[in-house]
Amino acid sequence: MTTKNSTLHHQIRNLAKAKKAIILAHNYQPAQIQDLADLCGDSLEMSIKAAATDADIIVCCGVRFMAETAAILCPDKIVLMPNPDAGCPMADMVTPQALVRRKEELGGIPVITYVNSSAAVKAVSDICCTSANVVKVVNALTADEVLMTPDRNLALYAAANTGKKVHLWEGYCPFHNDLSVDAVNASKSAHPKALFVAHPECPPDVLELADSIQSTSGMIRFAGDSSADQFILGTETGLIHAISKAHPEKTFFPVSDQLVCPDMKKTRLQDIMNCLENMSGQVTVEETIRIKAMNAVKKMINTK
Numbered sequence: 001m002t003t004k005n006s007t008l009h010h011q012i013r014n015l016a017k018a019k020k021a022i023i024l025a026h027n028y029q030p031a032q033i034q035d036l037a038d039l040c041g042d043s044l045e046m047s048i049k050a051a052a053t054d055a056d057i058i059v060c061c062g063v064r065f066m067a068e069t070a071a072i073l074c075p076d077k078i079v080l081m082p083n084p085d086a087g088c089p090m091a092d093m094v095t096p097q098a099l100v101r102r103k104e105e106l107g108g109i110p111v112i113t114y115v116n117s118s119a120a121v122k123a124v125s126d127i128c129c130t131s132a133n134v135v136k137v138v139n140a141l142t143a144d145e146v147l148m149t150p151d152r153n154l155a156l157y158a159a160a161n162t163g164k165k166v167h168l169w170e171g172y173c174p175f176h177n178d179l180s181v182d183a184v185n186a187s188k189s190a191h192p193k194a195l196f197v198a199h200p201e202c203p204p205d206v207l208e209l210a211d212s213i214q215s216t217s218g219m220i221r222f223a224g225d226s227s228a229d230q231f232i233l234g235t236e237t238g239l240i241h242a243i244s245k246a247h248p249e250k251t252f253f254p255v256s257d258q259l260v261c262p263d264m265k266k267t268r269l270q271d272i273m274n275c276l277e278n279m280s281g282q283v284t285v286e287e288t289i290r291i292k293a294m295n296a297v298k299k300m301i302n303t304k
């Protein structure tokens, strides 16, 4: 870390303590943001931590849906997003109006919405899921037929791992969806001793090549539990920092240097300092939407 960044890091930590703020970061955030955070995790861990914290302020370092989820769960707290421009292109692939229409066309079957979605979409959903709990959530519903939005790859993964009929929505992550079988095979040839671990946002032909399919934090746990010492990661390259920190004795290779989410890289240390100093970048959700969205998110968190 440069001297400037190290000074800023300490100034932010002091300010966060003085203002009773907690800093949450996603596993894809830039390394210096991960190193600053009180908790670095996957979407599920970030929601659980936001719901349970006694801090007055939640600084959410990630993309908009993550900050919105914190605001949905914590109406009495201030939720700040250091760079309010950071969005998730997949979340923009579904609108509440289109989802309600599709649900009606399908006779009102339950809608499971990936947390990578807006608060307004969550508000017209029966339950949410993340990549960490999607199979558990689908299995917990009594219905045999469900509609899942917005990620078609996650829905195909859920269908393959539950006995249920899962209707797809044609959304996708532009970065995970671009991962090809050729790229995976090239990486496997370059690292023949490595296990290949993939995120369920990857296309089905890529997932077929995986030794394990996991959320980002699931990959960190899998690497710890495995006797292997080399892993190819089929997910965004930011995870390399988080997973190498957790398991410094093991080696991790990104399946492709191109698998980078530009929105996840938008947070800077200076943005965090600015938002805490000025209380800027506040994220709120309109109350009628918030209550409905909260029901869908809480149902997910409470699914055993």
Ligand code: 13P
Binding pocket: 027, 041, 042, 043, 044, 116, 130, 131, 132, 173, 201, 214, 215, 216, 217
């Ligand atoms: P995780 O919940 O597995 O961390 O994934 C979030 C995400 O945006 C993946 O692209």
Ligand code: SF4
Binding pocket: 063, 087, 088, 089, 090, 091, 116, 173, 174, 175, 176, 201, 236, 261, 263, 264
């Ligand atoms: Fe959205 Fe893909 Fe970025 Fe995850 S990696 S935040 S799904 S665009």
